[in-house]
Each structure stands twice: as structure tokens, then as C-alpha cells.
Amino acid sequence: MMAESQHHVVIVGGGFGGLYAAKALRKAPVKVTLIDQRNFHLFQPLLYQVATGTLSPADISSPLRGILSKHANTQVLMDKVTEIDPQQQQITLIHQTLSYDTLIVATGVRHHYFGNAHWQDFAPGLKTVEDALELRRRIFLAFEAAEREPDPVRRRALLTFVIVGGGPTGVELAGAIAELAFKTLPQDFRNINTQEAQVLLLEGLDRVLPPYPPELSAKAAAYLRQMGVTVRTQTRVTHVDSHGVTVEFSADQPQAQAIPAHTILWAAGVQASPLGQQLAERTGAELDRVGRVKVSPHLNIPGYENLYVIGDLAHVAGQNSPPLPGVAPVAVQEGKYVAKQIQARLQGQALAPFQYKDVGSLAVIGQNAAVVDFSGFKFTGIAAWLIWVFAHIYYLIEFDNKLIVMLQWGWNYFTRQRGARLITHPAVPEQVEHPSERAVAKTPTSVP
DSSP: OOOTTSEEEEEEOOSHHHHHHHHHTTTSSEEEEEEESSSEEEOGGGHHHHHTTSSOGGGGEEEHHHHTTTOTTEEEEEOOEEEEETTTTEEEESSOEEEOSEEEEOOOEEEOOTTOGGGGGTSOOOSSHHHHHHHHHHHHHHHHHHHHOOOHHHHHHHTEEEEEOOSHHHHHHHHHHHHIIIIISTTTOSSOOGGGOEEEEEOSSSSSSTTSOHHHHHHHHHHHHHTTEEEEOSEEEEEEETTEEEEEETTTEEEEEEEEOSEEEEOSOEEEOHHHHHHHHHHOOOBOTTSOEEOOTTSEETTEEEEEEOGGGEEOOBTTBSOOOSOHHHHHHHHHHHHHHHHHHHTTOOOOOOOOOOOOEEEEEETTEEEEEETTEEEEHHHHHHHHHHHHHHHOSSHHHHHHHHHHHHHHHHHOOOTTOOOOSSSSOSOOOOOOHHHHHHOOSOOO
């Protein structure tokens, strides 16, 4: 049992930031309560592999209680925070109210549809296990429906996959779907040729992977095109519905064009969790344009030394550079730093401001194809792919996850099979909605 008189650290969110903060406080003279709506930690960087049938959800998830079971000072609560009161140092959950001495908020981000939230039904994003399973269901149902479809126009729409957003998630999804259609599935169907599928990657800016060095962006686009992906940059999506997407090509085609497609996947933007807005209202903290909380160099909200915001929810200003990116290494380092900061404060000591040690940027396009930017050193091809593989294995939390993923990747490397190609909820829908003839008539040919 933990003494009630101990300094109570409450952590909201069991992602990379919150979990690593809890792990770093294992031997500290504090009581730790970790709260999350889920009972597991999710390795989000590999969600796209669940969505495309390479891995199963359990391969990239670990029960929070299991991870922290040997932390005698730590309690895990599966609950949801509904209100934060910084003045009373209390948080309200659905089932109870807790007092805290130090609060760490690490609730991350969600999808951002730029004022078009109704698009979500037609173009789901990828942030949760449920999202990944829904994407997997839609991707593989499209091939199954195409196998049954006698009309060639409708079949073509079923075999058109549109990914909106050319960041790392969009690039990785596009590459994985291309590998499915062109490498894994051709021998599995009898009435369709899956190699006739269209995989379209749409990006509003002038290149994919905008935060990466231009030469790596160009290399990534080249890899995608070699794999059969149609890459369209400077392309703005103006409408999404069950028939497909409507786009405007700002460079060479100013007129709107409808693209009939049955499967549309959203990877175009993020928006901070609602707790960010609540923190701003209760503390006067400033938010950036996507709702992230602007924190001090010590990662706390200005004026509230005991209230920290870390991970994707935090806007941490870089030194003469844009804010730190919302990636796992940033959250991990922030979680560890805040744990040290709490212990230093308890001892009456001061800690230097947070400094991120850049471990590089990585994006995989397909087998033996990736791009890596590591402290100015740039890698592409199989060398970058191997770096990507080992980096992701390293950050997986538990040994069994590391072993299973390594074995699964090894098997997939040599066989190109994906054993998690399961369609669930429901397996056989009563009807698969097709693009309307009106939408098809606008664009009778494929997108160049």
C-alpha cells in the first residue's frame, strides 16, 4: 500500500509520454496514478501495419497493468478525465475525483478534418486500434466486393484507394496498400487482377514528407511511384462522400475533378485532444492553431509549476526552429525529463530546461525502401529500411512484442504473406455502396 502522505503524481494518458514518465518515477518517493481510457499502451507508429494486415493489434499493444506491475508506487486506473481544476488541484473522472500534487497531461491528438468533421464517416483516420481495424475492414472488403462486381466501372472504383495526406502516415499507408495489391494479393483472386488497382496519394503541399529534407522527400516519392502509387502534390481535397473525393490541382488543373473511389483514408492532419482547450480556459495557457498547449521550457504551463503537458498535446518551441514534432522519441524524452523535474523539485533543486536530443526522422515506403534523416546523415534504400526496422523494434515496450514482430516481419520479408488479413464487424455486409453513375461520368478515365 502507498502512504497517503506521499507526493501524489497523477498522469493522464498512457501513451509514450505518460508511460515513460511513470516508468521513470518507479523509485521516486512519490505515489503515481496513471489514468487512461484504455487498459493498454499502443505503439501507434505501427498502426498502419495492422490496417494493412501485416500485424495484429496485440502485436503492438501491451497491458498497462502488466508493464507497471512491478512498480510498487504506481496505480493504474481505467477511466476518463472530464474536468481539471488547477486551483483546487483536483481532477474529475467519470467514476471518482482525485487530488494531485503534480499533474502530467499527455492525452495526445486526434484526427483533424479542417472544419469538415462529417467527412470522417467516409474517410476514417488512423489513431486507435479501432481505427486500424476499420481501415483493414474497408481495404480488404473493397477487394472482396470487386471480386463479385460484374460492372467494370464500379469494379474500378472499388479498386481505387485514395490516401489524403502525404506525411509519414500517408506515405506508409500508400506503400503498404501498393504492396498488398501488386505483390501479396494477385494470386488470391480469380475474377479480378489486383494489379489493376489504383493507389492515389494526395498532398496539399509541393512534396510528400514536408518536414523532411527535400532530397529525402523526392526519394520517397520516387519509391512510391516505382511501387505503382500515383503521387499528386499541390492537390487540395474539396469534398468527400461515399462516391469518392473531389480535388483541385492547384498547379496544372485549376478545375475541380471528381475521383470515384470506394476506399478513402485520411492522414492529412491532427487536432489536440479536448483537454487542451479546457487547460487553456482554466489556466490562461496559450494554444497553437491545432489546439496544442504552449508550455514553458520546463514543459509546465506558465504560472503552474506542478502542471505539465507533454507528448503530442504539448507545443514545445524548438531553438530557432519549428515546434518539436509529434513523434514517439519526443514524447519519451519529455516523459523522462518531467520525472526528473518532479524529483528535483522535491529536493529543492533546479533542473535545466528541456532539450530534445534529435534521434532522426524515419519513414518506410515498402520492403527495402525507406528514408532516414539522422543528425544530418541521410540514408535511403535498404540501409534506411534496416535502421527503421531496428528503431521500431527497440521502442516496442515488452520483449514478447519485440519477438513476435521480428518473427512476423521476417516471415513477411521472405513470403510477402500477411497473415492478419481478417475482415471483421461485419464480415459479409448486406450491401457495399458503390460510386454513383453521376460521379463516374465526371471522370471516365483514371487519374494520370
